[in-house]
Amino acid sequence: MQTLRLMTFFLVSLLALPVAVVAEAKSTEIVVRAKSKDAKFIGTSMGGAMVRIRDAESGEILAQGLTEGSTGNTDLIMKEPHRRHQSIAEGAAAFRTTLDLSEPVFVTVEVLAPYIKKQARVAAQTQVWLVPGKHLNGEGLVVEIPGLVVDVLSPQTHRYTELSDAPFEIRANVVMMCGCPISDGGIWDGSKMEVAALVKKDGHEFATIPLSLTDTNTFVGELKPKSPGVYQVLVYAHDPRTANTGVDRVSFIVK
Missing domain, CATH: 2.60.40.2550 (Immunoglobulin-like)
Incomplete structure (x- = not known):
């Protein structure tokens, strides 16, 4: 009888312990573009811009690659007035990736551009929070490259x-x-x-x-x-x- 009571107490105690919940990873789309200061986007014609997305705390590279595509629409970028929330990146070069995130992560986004022109290459970076399932797409994150x-x-x-x-x-x-x-x-x-x-x-x-x-x-x-x-x-x-x-x-x- 005593043994039964001890076993029952043990089982009830286990059920009372907090259960660790593993959050389900969600696909999170990310778009990064490199825009030349006072000009257009840096794409395939200049060898692209190298984009590296790192976990800001650990330094781990989560994704990397080159922007690909055209420099964009000259009239839209350089001539027409821009309204708030209006995208100017229609058809312009971008680096696109998808991360499977189970929790928010603070990342450092590094951009080196134009990548094939070493004597002119500029390193620029910014930081941003990524939240699972909250896509950073559309125009995406635009990093300005001076020079x-x-x-x-x-x-x-x-x-x-x-x-x-x-x-x-x-x-x-x-x-x-x-x-x-x-x-x-x-x-x-x-x-x-x-x-x-x-x-x-x-x-x-x-x-x-x-x-x-x-x-x-x-x-x-x-x-x-x-x-x-x-x-x-x-x-x-x-x-x-x-x-x-x-x-x-x-x-x-x-x-």
């Missing part, structure tokens, strides 16, 4: 040339971070940008050479070295209206 992409086309890196061949052309290609074109009087007006080459000879300041817009995306100037040496050329582009800035560097040898 300009500058590629020095001439002189070529580590080129050996004769002093008698001077003067040398400095030629640079400059585009928005989304790859959008810079032209004279265009939406992205190169005539209002400052582009110049800062030149050093054997590590010492030599000259500052303004570059002029000669064609779409193309800025040109002329370097007149006075003696042989190693010349370092840093070309910067700066838009004073937005503070967007980009840089590229080369060095070459004059014999």
